Amino acid sequence: MELDLSADAAQLTAAIVDVPSVSGDEDQLCTAIESQLRRLDHLSVERFGHCLVARTELGRPERVVLAGHLDTVPLAGNLPSHVDGDRLYGCGTSDMKSGVAVQLRLAAGVPEPARDVTYVFYDCEEIEAERNGLGRLSRTRPDLLAGDFAVLMEPSGCEIEGGCQGTMRAEVTVTGQRAHSARSWMGRNAIHEAGAILDVLRRYQPREPEVDGLRYHEGLNAVAISGGVAGNVIPDRCVVTVNYRFAPDRDIAAAEAHLREVFGPWDVAVVDAAPSARPGLDQGPAASFAAAVGGSPRAKLGWTDVARFAELGVPAVNYGPGISEIAHTRDEYVEIAKIGQCEARLRHWLTTP
Amino acid sequence: MELDLSADAAQLTAAIVDVPSVSGDEDQLCTAIESQLRRLDHLSVERFGHCLVARTELGRPERVVLAGHLDTVPLAGNLPSHVDGDRLYGCGTSDMKSGVAVQLRLAAGVPEPARDVTYVFYDCEEIEAERNGLGRLSRTRPDLLAGDFAVLMEPSGCEIEGGCQGTMRAEVTVTGQRAHSARSWMGRNAIHEAGAILDVLRRYQPREPEVDGLRYHEGLNAVAISGGVAGNVIPDRCVVTVNYRFAPDRDIAAAEAHLREVFGPWDVAVVDAAPSARPGLDQGPAASFAAAVGGSPRAKLGWTDVARFAELGVPAVNYGPGISEIAHTRDEYVEIAKIGQCEARLRHWLTTP
Numbered sequence: 052m053e054l055d056l057s058a059d060a061a062q063l064t065a066a067i068v069d070v071p072s073v074s075g076d077e078d079q080l081c082t083a084i085e086s087q088l089r090r091l092d093h094l095s096v097e098r099f100g101h102c103l104v105a106r107t108e109l110g111r112p113e114r115v116v117l118a119g120h121l122d123t124v125p126l127a128g129n130l131p132s133h134v135d136g137d138r139l140y141g142c143g144t145s146d147m148k149s150g151v152a153v154q155l156r157l158a159a160g161v162p163e164p165a166r167d168v169t170y171v172f173y174d175c176e177e178i179e180a181e182r183n184g185l186g187r188l189s190r191t192r193p194d195l196l197a198g199d200f201a202v203l204m205e206p207s208g209c210e211i212e213g214g215c216q217g218t219m220r221a222e223v224t225v226t227g228q229r230a231h232s233a234r235s236w237m238g239r240n241a242i243h244e245a246g247a248i249l250d251v252l253r254r255y256q257p258r259e260p261e262v263d264g265l266r267y268h269e270g271l272n273a274v275a276i277s278g279g280v281a282g283n284v285i286p287d288r289c290v291v292t293v294n295y296r297f298a299p300d301r302d303i304a305a306a307e308a309h310l311r312e313v314f315g316p317w318d319v320a321v322v323d324a325a326p327s328a329r330p331g332l333d334q335g336p337a338a339s340f341a342a343a344v345g346g347s348p349r350a351k352l353g354w355t356d357v358a359r360f361a362e363l364g365v366p367a368v369n370y371g372p373g374i375s376e377i378a379h380t381r382d383e384y385v386e387i388a389k390i391g392q393c394e395a396r397l398r399h400w401l402t403t404p
Numbered sequence: 405m406e407l408d409l410s411a412d413a414a415q416l417t418a419a420i421v422d423v424p425s426v427s428g429d430e431d432q433l434c435t436a437i438e439s440q441l442r443r444l445d446h447l448s449v450e451r452f453g454h455c456l457v458a459r460t461e462l463g464r465p466e467r468v469v470l471a472g473h474l475d476t477v478p479l480a481g482n483l484p485s486h487v488d489g490d491r492l493y494g495c496g497t498s499d500m501k502s503g504v505a506v507q508l509r510l511a512a513g514v515p516e517p518a519r520d521v522t523y524v525f526y527d528c529e530e531i532e533a534e535r536n537g538l539g540r541l542s543r544t545r546p547d548l549l550a551g552d553f554a555v556l557m558e559p560s561g562c563e564i565e566g567g568c569q570g571t572m573r574a575e576v577t578v579t580g581q582r583a584h585s586a587r588s589w590m591g592r593n594a595i596h597e598a599g600a601i602l603d604v605l606r607r608y609q610p611r612e613p614e615v616d617g618l619r620y621h622e623g624l625n626a627v628a629i630s631g632g633v634a635g636n637v638i639p640d641r642c643v644v645t646v647n648y649r650f651a652p653d654r655d656i657a658a659a660e661a662h663l664r665e666v667f668g669p670w671d672v673a674v675v676d677a678a679p680s681a682r683p684g685l686d687q688g689p690a691a692s693f694a695a696a697v698g699g700s701p702r703a704k705l706g707w708t709d710v711a712r713f714a715e716l717g718v719p720a721v722n723y724g725p726g727i728s729e730i731a732h733t734r735d736e737y738v739e740i741a742k743i744g745q746c747e748a749r750l751r752h753w754l755t756t757p
Binding site: 216218220231232233234235236240242243245246249250252253268270272273274275276277278279280281282283284285286289291292294296322323352353354 | 569571573584585586587588589593595596598599602603605606621623625626627628629630631632633634635636637638639642644645647649675676705706707
């Protein structure tokens with residue numbers, strides 16, 4: 052398996068797509084990429100499992116990171132890739148092997164960028180968080196992810212998606228008093244009282260704050276509810292699990308304080324949380340990037356690996372040629388023109404002092 | 405193990421209590437009772453497993469049934485029985501071996517009652533309904549339970565408890581539309597919408613109708629609730645299980661119609677139901693019984709085996725010396741005076757034409 056990094060970006064995307072790399076099974080693709088990168092004298096290359104880190108070492112005053120994951124969701128009878136009109140179809144075309152192809156074209160074709168570049172290729176993004184290759188690198192070799200700015204090549208239709216919303220799950224518990232249901236008035240029904248929690252959720256007006264120039268949209272929702280002792284017992288406990296998606300003007304502590312305020316009368320226990328990340332597009336290298344690639348930046352509402360960079364103190368955005376709405380579908384495709392457009396814009400940015 | 409049916413009712417109660425008979429383990433007590441009953445020439449005795457049916461066959465125009473269960477809840481270190489002041493303590497003293505002792509005293513001591521009597525002793529009343537000995541007899545030998553009136557010797561403090569409320573469980577389901585919780589407004593949260601079901605339950609005003617002169621008290625309660633797909637998914641389904649306890653002026657069909665009316669907007673599926681039973685104390689042999697034993701009849705709110713007789717077309721009441729509120733507790737006792745009082749009143753009724 053020989054990849055040709057001099058082929059155009061669409062051809063290179065098709066070649067990469069045709070090497071299956073479902074999460075955990077990235078070895079073949081990783082090795083094919085590694086062998087090409089090691090031929091490039093202007094890059095220092097290190098491999099960790101199914102992750103690759105390739106860096107220019109030009110002593111530039113600024114360093115940027117371009118990161119993409121190699122894995123895909125399971126195949127759905129949608130390989131090998133095929134072209135239909137101006138689209139390239141196949142598993143991973145949008146999410147995100149077209150982005151990986153752009154990374155490789157830049158790695159090979161821009162030997163002397165105006166800013167030093169770290170190219171990161173990682174595994175297991177599509178499965179449980181603890182196996183995520185970028186997370187592993189951030190714990191074991193944070194030095195390799197250091198930089199002034201990072202671009203995740205996730206599908207965004209060649210528009211900047213800035214920052215990401217945080218997420219917190221909490222259990223809101225209401226207690227009552229058991230009784231036999233034939234004499235229900237001797238007890239206090241915790242499920243009935245949980246109606247007041249659902250009232251709060253139904254009345255809740257989510258914030259839509261603007262942060263660093265981008266508009267976010269929060270959400271507070273019950274994602275589970277459970278209660279009940281037996282068919283003839285007034286229940287003394289009901290638990291509502293809520294999921295709070297919070298904009299990046301709030302950190303985890305502020306999100307928890309908000310939940311405790313909203314659910315004041317009840318017991319609130321945080322189950323898990325992942326931080327938000329500010330877009331930061333209005334200053335520093337992120338602003339230079341936004342100016343160079345243009346378009347209409349928008350807020351990222353879901354949680355993404357951008358937050359891992361934010362935790363390392365590296366501002367980051369999503370920017371890639373794919374289409375996020377059709378990711379993970381059988382009919383996944385990428386618009387061929389977007390791949391070249393994405394490559395051209397990033398090349399312009401990397402080569403402009 | 406020899407029972408002395410000529411001992412006074414309190415001594416006989418103690419002797420019966422001291423033969424442990426936790427549900428499923430009634431053999432020894434059943435055999436001890438059987439051997440005494442078979443010595444009584446005025447009774448025809450049949451045994452079915454751990455059930456006994458003993459009948460007078462005097463050709464009287466009216467037949468009544470006196471029924472009691474032999475089993476108890478599990479022991480709680482409260483055997484052997486002991487007397488403290490005017491109370492007899494021990495497992496089953498109230499529920500309902502004092503009632504069984506009264507049955508046996510009457511079976512032995514009233515050889516020529518004014519109305520024919522069927523004495524029923526049965527097993528497994530304290531556990532799951534399908535093992536209930538009275539239920540089994542009603543399916544296999546309903547002829548043996550036939551009669552104009554029945555008295556269940558359940559603890560009622562020597563007051564008539566008439567009829568019983570029915571019970572129905574139903575699942576009320578609300579549906580929504582899934583979405584990723586980062587974009588919750590793309591979906592419709594079924595758990596939030598279940599808040600409207602809980603609103604209905606919280607606003608619900610239970611009826612307290614008078615039926616055949618007794619005051620009942622209904623109840624409509626959530627006894628379980630469940631919903632949720634995953635921590636990051638807007639749930640598309642929430643199920644509230646409700647328990648409706650309905651007065652005996654409603655049958656199962658009327659109860660179901662009521663639930664469908666109350667929960668009109670949602671899907672309602674009946675899970676199980678047990679019928680109510682009217683007290684019927686204002687007419688026929690039940691009225692004669694009430695007149696003979698006196699006191700202040702009250703409504704039975706819980707479901708009892710009275711309803712099994714009602715299903716066979718036999719009016720029935722609870723009437724026994726025990727105290728229902730302390731049944732199933734470690735400190736269960738019976739007031740010794742009540743045992744003799746109960747026996748005397750029933751003897752008066754059985755011997756009065």
